[in-house]
Amino acid sequence: MIVYDLHCNNGHRFEGWFGSSSDYQMQRDRGLVDCPECGSNLVDKAPMAPAVAQKGNRGATRAPASEGAQLSNAPMPPEVAEALTKLAKAQAKALESSQWVGEKFAEEARSQHYGEKDEAPIHGKATREEAENLAAEGITVAPLLFPISDPDKLN
Incomplete structure (x- = not known):
């Protein structure tokens, strides 16, 4: 399955799961991909950062704070847990x-x-x-x- 970040013409952002990129395109072209918030079927893929796996022979490195999000051992926010x-x-x-x-x-x-x-x-x-x-x-x-x-x- 492929997970795409999608957005509608009203600015709502959501995920969609598809069997393949052609499956997404076919469903979109047929008007079958709808925004769960407003129901609009004017949907496009949102820009996404690719998930690139690290080479197996390299140790894990941590990006400096200035380069992006940090991992945290903080408790999960209550809204997320709920x-x-x-x-x-x-x-x-x-x-x-x-x-x-x-x-x-x-x-x-x-x-x-x-x-x-x-x-x-x-x-x-x-x-x-x-x-x-x-x-x-x-x-x-x-x-x-x-x-x-x-x-x-x-x-």
Whole structure:
């Protein structure tokens, strides 16, 4: 999945998750990408700084204070903690009515999409490539925001 920072013509900024850059463009061209705040479908990608991984043979270095944001061990702001708690509860509630299909997620999603099985909420594991292929086929998939454990492997 690809995460884009997006903005609408009213100046609202938000994230969008897409299977590929062409998936984003296709959805945008069809007017399917809407601002969650105002509903405008006049949406463009916002400027983003690329995430560049450090070479494996280099030790971690810290940028001087004048070069940007600093890491902090300060407690999480209460608003952020509250938002994360609400998101985690919403995910847990959604998963209550969803069936765990494990490694067969892509296979099960396709079976439902193509009418071979009745549609029902499912969750499981998929590789990035499997998720991208599902999205390219028009099958709606979304990553879980918080990791979950395989129910068969819980104590």
